[in-house]
Amino acid sequence: MKQKINFVASGIAAAALIASLGLVGCSTTAGVETTGKMTWDGQGARSLEKQVVFNNSGLKGDIQIVDVKSAMAGDVMRAQATLRSRDRDTLPFQYRFEWYDAGGFEINSGAGSWKPLILYGREAKTVQGVAPDPRAREFKLKIREPD
Numbered sequence: 001m002k003q004k005i006n007f008v009a010s011g012i013a014a015a016a017l018i019a020s021l022g023l024v025g026c027s028t029t030a031g032v033e034t035t036g037k038m039t040w041d042g043q044g045a046r047s048l049e050k051q052v053v054f055n056n057s058g059l060k061g062d063i064q065i066v067d068v069k070s071a072m073a074g075d076v077m078r079a080q081a082t083l084r085s086r087d088r089d090t091l092p093f094q095y096r097f098e099w100y101d102a103g104g105f106e107i108n109s110g111a112g113s114w115k116p117l118i119l120y121g122r123e124a125k126t127v128q129g130v131a132p133d134p135r136a137r138e139f140k141l142k143i144r145e146p147d
Contacts, residue, residue, distance in 0.1 A: 032059050034081055067080075069081075076133075096113060096115060097140070107132060
């Protein structure tokens with residue numbers, strides 16, 4: 001009976017170790033999220049509501065979102081953001097765009113891959129994305145540290 005209890009305890013310890021290693025592995029959470037949502041006023045004029053959220057305090061000190069824009073290319077939404085390094089060192093990042101319809105539902109969930117981006121000391125670069133579907137009315141630009 002004692003042997004059975006030790007086996008269960010060691011199994012629980014192994015499960016806890018595996019779970020903790022899973023938390024330390026690859027980062028899938030974006031450190032910075034920039035959201036752009038198209039809206040129209042009563043006269044049909046288009047505007048872009050913008051929001052930047054920093055989920056990683058280290059990235060907040062390293063990168064600045066200088067500008068966020070969107071435009072329609074025919075019936076497809078395009079997005080553009082200008083990023084600037086706040087650091088003197090070379091900073092590697094990854095980014096991707098996610099697209100949402102007017103109801104806030106993600107279009108082509110998980111289809112966009114993370115793209116590499118390197119910012120050199122105090123450098124600014126512009127990244128762009130094109131919606132995969134004409135239903136897109138909102139986007140998120142996600143930025144994270146490389147895996």
